[in-house]
Structure formats: structure tokens, C-alpha cells
Amino acid sequence: MALLKLSILLCTMLFGSSLSRAASPNNIFILAGQSNMAGRGGVENNQVRELEWDGLIPPECQSDPSILRLNPALQWEIAREPLHEGIDINKTVGIGPGMPFAHQLLTKVGPRAGTVGLVPCARGGTIIEQWIKNPSNPDATFYKNFIERIKASDKEGGVVRALFWFQGESDAAMSDTANRYKDNLKNFFTDIRNDIKPRFLPIILVKIALYDFMMKHDTHDLPAVRAAQDAVSKELPDIVTIDALKLPINVDTHEGFNQDHGHFNTTTQITLGKWLADTYLSHYGHLL
Template structure:
């Protein structure tokens, strides 16, 4: 093992959970189960400041695709995580990304006690055990719930319960949540899911709207360029609403 793993840089203080389904896991550049390997400049690794928690709960230098060993049954490509981290790294100390997203998952699969939820909590706690402070949960999910009327009607309550549960289990009652209003899904119910997402009115919960970002030919997943843009939108939301502000210095 690389001896630099013992370096303090591998115990990032600012931790961000990346969770939800495939658009968070990243399908940018993926066609026919093959990733083209193209990494935009905004997503380049930074070995001194941006790290990811692996499936084995060890930190390593973060690079695309961030979810390759988490959403392991699918082919992962570019997601929003790296462009998010690169966009905030000059305002914060070392960043720890905790990928947890799994493609094709409905909100009920993230309920308290379900495998996906348990794994997310376990990974978050592991990041905290490395000395990190969880600064926000970035959440992009809902396309799978745009498939039935029942899922639509229960989405808001289920998402609110997820927020309460994760805050309670991590003992972080004010944990910032930045959720994405979906940009794709079944046309019959997509607007109802978006309405539910934007209607969540809890403290320290903000919504970033992905509608209008370009989709791939499957009309479901964001393109690489759109993922870069989304990451920057998430970064703007974090820096605007949650990042500690530098104190103003009066001029003499």
C-alpha cells in the first residue's frame, strides 16, 4: 500500500455524502455499457485535496468514475461529484466524497433499515471515524418513483422521513441536504415528483433544479457536460447556503 495513505491529507475534514440513483452515480459518457473514459477538466483529480471513500471504507485519491465499486452492477461514468468537489476546494480544506448511489433504486429502497440506507449510514460513520465532519448530503433520486401513482403520492413523506432518519442516526440534527429536482422520468408523473421535491420545507434543505440540463439519447441520464454543470450548481448551493463565511475585514 502506498505509504502516502498515512498522510494527514487522507483524513479529509470536509465530508460529503453522494447518494440517490443513477444520475448521482454517473452515467456521463456511458453508451452500451461502456464508458468512453473522457474526463472533463472540471472533473480532474486533485491528489492533495479530493478523496473518496472506497467500498472497503478506505480513503483514496478521488477520480472518475466515483461510484465504480459502489454501483458495481452497472457501468458508471461521469457524475456530479468531482465537478462539485473541484468547484468548492478553494473555499474548504481537504474534501472526502462518500459515494453511496445505486442506479434504478426507488425511495422505498432507501427507507430506514433497508440495505441501501444501512450501507449509507455505515459509510458515513466510517468517514466520521477518519476524523471527518459531514458537511452535506447530496441527493439525486426520484426517476424510479415517477413510474406509479402510489410512489408519487408517498414520495414527499418518504423523503422527509429519510432526512429525519439520517440526521438522527448520524446525530447531526441540522445536517444540510441538497437535493436535485429530477430532469427525467415517466412523463405521466415526473412533474408530480418534482413538485414533491420542491415542496419539502425542512430546515437546512435546499433544492437544485436539473430541469433543462441536456439528457443523453436515452432521455433518462445526464450527459457528461450536464453532469459537470450540475456539480457546479450543487457547489453554488453549498457555498451559498452552508459553507462558513469568511469574516469581513474592515479597511483601515
């Protein structure tokens, strides 16, 4: 028995670091934006009118050893719903598009996809100016933490393949931020790419479907933000847009939304995740 324990100890000392490296994913994807990227599928008011996730995990969102997430401590672990638990802090999180994306990618690509790494970064209710790089503002920690998570994700191997960005609903609720959205988004994407060189970073941009009526607002400037997203995708290279209005939703009847009429339900999140995978593969799948 003593000899067996000694052998286990020696193996751990000799091979422990290589085992850690082997756990790093092959293909890494960054998930960022606000609440509909973080995921609110299955999150509803309970009997005492507190938000609560129902805990229901469809097959498209189940854990799989081939799908990892970068946790808040910047370590890889097997991904489990809610994917943004501990990331979208002080929020009740549920099903998002990340796990359905990874399952669809594995289904379509097969063994060539290797292990898929998801880096959740989204924060509910945020405006673009909370995300942008601002060295003169010591409180602007979102950008610093965001870049830190991207850089930590591939330090042990693997390749960052794309950023999925779904944000702007909160900006569309305020006329001043809506009017500044184009310049802010363009600068944000440009700074990211400059700060994570030499990584090649395609961006899949989800055009917003509605404004954030759950925050204080003075306008419903959805067209301005959507137009800004279109403009940025034309002015910068390797940005592909998909339009959330083409999801199986109806803003007027609230089909595809939670009871709050602002967050996508689980079914819509699954559709979005699969669409992100199909979009990435149709444009950049040859790089895998």
C-alpha cells in the same frame, strides 16, 4: 543498508497511524440518489449494443490529491472517475457531478477548503422505498449501508458538511410510489439526521427533471414527485432545492442527455456539479 531498513521500519511503527489519520479529508460530502447522481456521463452503447464508458475525463473531473473518495472498503483514497465504480454495482458508471463539485469548491474557497472528501452512495434505478429505514425488513440493506458509510467517513477526523440527494425518477414512473413519495422522503431525511447525531446535516436536494422511462411504469407522475420534493424542503429545516429543469437540458429535443435520452451527458454533469458547489457555498460556505 541494514541500518536504513531498520530506521524505515521504526518510522513506520511509530508514525504509521498518524500518517493514516493525516490522509483523512477536512470537509466531507455525501453523494446519494439514483443514476444521474451516480453518473452516466460518457456511457453509451458500443458496437455490440453493450453499455460502455468512453473513458474521457474533462479537466473538471481530473484526479487531484486534495480530492478523496471513500471506497467500497470504507477507506479513503485519491478520487478518480468513475467516482461510483464499485458502489453503483452491476451498472456501467461514468462521469457524475461529484468531481466537478469538488473542483469548483476548491477553486472558490481555496486553501480554506483543505482536502475534500466525497462519499459516493448512489444506486441507479432505485425507488425511495429501497432507501428508507425499515427495521422489520431484513432485506432493506440500503439504509444500513448508507448510514455506515456516513459514520465511517468522519471517524478519523473531518466534518460531514452536507448530503446531496438526487433521486425520484423511478418513483415518478409508478403512481403508487409517486403518491407516497412525500412521506417516504420526509421520513428518510428525518431518520438520517436522527441516526447520525450529533452531526449537523444540511441537504441539497435536486428536483428531478424527468421520469424513469427505462423501467416498467404505469404513469408519468413527474409533477407529484417534484411537488413532494418542494413540500419536504419547506417542512424540514436546512434543505435547499435546486431544479434540474434549469440545467442546460431540453427534454423534448434531448439536449444535454446521452443517446438514451434519460441520463445526463458529461457536459450537463459538470454543470450540475458546479451548481451544487455554488449552492452549498451560498448557504453554508461560512461553516468551512
